[in-house]
Amino acid sequence: MLTDNKLIEVKNLKKYYNDGAVKALDGVSLDIFKGDVVVVIGPSGSGKSTLMNIIGCLDIPTYGEYT
Numbered sequence: 001m002l003t004d005n006k007l008i009e010v011k012n013l014k015k016y017y018n019d020g021a022v023k024a025l026d027g028v029s030l031d032i033f034k035g036d037v038v039v040v041i042g043p044s045g046s047g048k049s050t051l052m053n054i055i056g057c058l059d060i061p062t063y064g065e066y067t
């Protein structure tokens with residue numbers, strides 16, 4: 001796909017709590033392009049809400065980049 005159609009880019013996103021004892025996200029990378037339909041699924045505590053909160057600018061990552 002063309003990079004000019006990229007809406008969201010996440011690189012090596014990490015979110016740790018309690019001085020690293022809890023790893024909510026640990027190295028998540030993804031690209032979302034215009035027209036994509038994306039579903040995030042997983043068990044309770046797997047980091048789904050944390051990922052969405054970071055992408056939605058409601059939280060900040062411990063490490064990594066998103067645009």
